Structures are given as C-alpha cells and as structure tokens.
Amino acid sequence: MFKSQKIRFTLSVAALFAAALASPAMAQTKGDAAMGAKLYAANCASCHLASGAGGVKFGSGSVSADLRAPGLEKTYRHSNKLLLRAILTAHDEDNERLDQPMPAWKGRITTAQAQDIIAYLHTLHS
Ligand code: HEC
Incomplete structure (x- = not known):
C-alpha cells in the first residue's frame, strides 16, 4: 500500500x-437491519428460509446426505466476529471450512453489507 x-x-x-x-x-448495532433484511431475502433465504428457520435439505451432497441449512434465528448469540467470518469466508470458529453449499460471500457482498445482514439476524429471535 x-x-x-x-x-x-x-x-x-x-x-x-x-x-x-x-x-x-x-x-x-453496526449494521442497518432494514438493508440487511433485503440482502438476506435476496441472498440467504433460498437456503436459510425467509424466517431464518433453515432446514432446506441438500440431499446427496458430497459432505453428508443429511446436510441441512442451519437455522439462523439463534445466531444473535454468536459474536459479530464469528458471524462475519461465517458469512464472508464460510469458516467456523475453529477456522474450518463450513460445509458446502454455504458460499463464502467475500467479493459478492461488502463487509458493510454483511454487517447489515448481521443486524437483521439479530432481529430474528424466536
Ligand atoms: C446455497 C445454500 C446457502 C446459501 C445461499 C447461504 N447459506 Fe449459510 N449455510 C448453508 C449451509 C449448508 C450451512 C451449514 C454449513 C455447515 O454446517 O458446515 C450454512 C451455514 C451458515 C452459517 C453458520 C451457522 C452456524 O450456526 O454456525 C451462517 C451464519 C450462515 N450460513 C449465514 C448465511 C448468510 C448470511 C447467507 C446470505 C448472505 C447465507 N448463509 C447463504 C447454506 C447456505
């Protein structure tokens, strides 16, 4: 630089x-939850469902025939740092790659947009 x-x-x-x-x-809250709701609907709801309940099954995927997209309603308990890592790089707290088909969103959404989504996830208590 x-x-x-x-x-x-x-x-x-x-x-x-x-x-x-x-x-x-x-x-x-660093992010804008209203913006995050739109980004979530466009990019995440196909797998994690609009409600965040998850459960979409990925059939005979390479990893596990029983893999389902996890519910995200409880993710407000995770730290922002972990959520950012999960969303942007698809890595977990041990820095292991999350199972496919969870995409790494870096390059497709900005860090600020990921923060917006996290702010939205914080509204999904259930
Ligand atoms: C093509 C399907 C798909 C899309 C689209 C997708 N995900 Fe995922 N996501 C998954 C799967 C499958 C996992 C579980 C991976 C695992 O268990 O290792 C996951 C895991 C996660 C996790 C970790 C959950 C936890 O409790 O550890 C977060 C957070 C997450 N996704 C957020 C998002 C966000 C935010 C978006 C949109 C920007 C998104 N995902 C889009 C399939 C998807």
Whole structure:
C-alpha cells in the first residue's frame, strides 16, 4: 500500500469511527437491519428460509446426505466476529471450512453489507 493510500485509509476509518461515536444507534448495532433484511431475502433465504428457520435439505451432497441449512434465528448469540467470518469466508470458529453449499460471500457482498445482514439476524429471535 502506498503511503498516501494508507493515510487516506486511516482517515476514512477515523471518519467512520467518529460517525459511529456521534450516533448512539450506530454505535450499538453496526449494521442497518432494514438493508440487511433485503440482502438476506435476496441472498440467504433460498437456503436459510425467509424466517431464518433453515432446514432446506441438500440431499446427496458430497459432505453428508443429511446436510441441512442451519437455522439462523439463534445466531444473535454468536459474536459479530464469528458471524462475519461465517458469512464472508464460510469458516467456523475453529477456522474450518463450513460445509458446502454455504458460499463464502467475500467479493459478492461488502463487509458493510454483511454487517447489515448481521443486524437483521439479530432481529430474528424466536
Ligand atoms: C446455497 C445454500 C446457502 C446459501 C445461499 C447461504 N447459506 Fe449459510 N449455510 C448453508 C449451509 C449448508 C450451512 C451449514 C454449513 C455447515 O454446517 O458446515 C450454512 C451455514 C451458515 C452459517 C453458520 C451457522 C452456524 O450456526 O454456525 C451462517 C451464519 C450462515 N450460513 C449465514 C448465511 C448468510 C448470511 C447467507 C446470505 C448472505 C447465507 N448463509 C447463504 C447454506 C447456505
């Protein structure tokens, strides 16, 4: 990274941080749950269902004939860090690859969009 880029990056991070501090709502939940709901419906509901209940079966997949998409209604208990890792890189807390067909979303959605989805997942208590 060139020095000027680095400075610009540092400045934008500082600006984000200042914005988060300025707005109490943003400081609590980094993401925007309303945006996250839309992103979830478009990208995640096909496997994890609109309700987040999961259960879609992947039949004779390479991993296990019985693999189902897990429910996501309880994921609010996981840390944001773990959820970000699961969503962006499809890796779990032990840094093992989650079973296919869970995609790694890095490159398809931004980190900010993943934060929005996480904010939405936090609303799915059931
Ligand atoms: C093509 C199907 C599919 C799509 C689309 C998909 N997932 Fe998954 N997801 C899975 C499967 C299958 C697993 C379980 C993997 C495992 O058990 O190792 C999983 C696991 C997860 C986990 C880990 C759950 C836990 O309790 O450990 C999270 C979080 C998750 N998905 C979020 C998402 C989000 C957010 C999206 C949309 C951006 C998404 N998934 C899209 C199939 C999918």
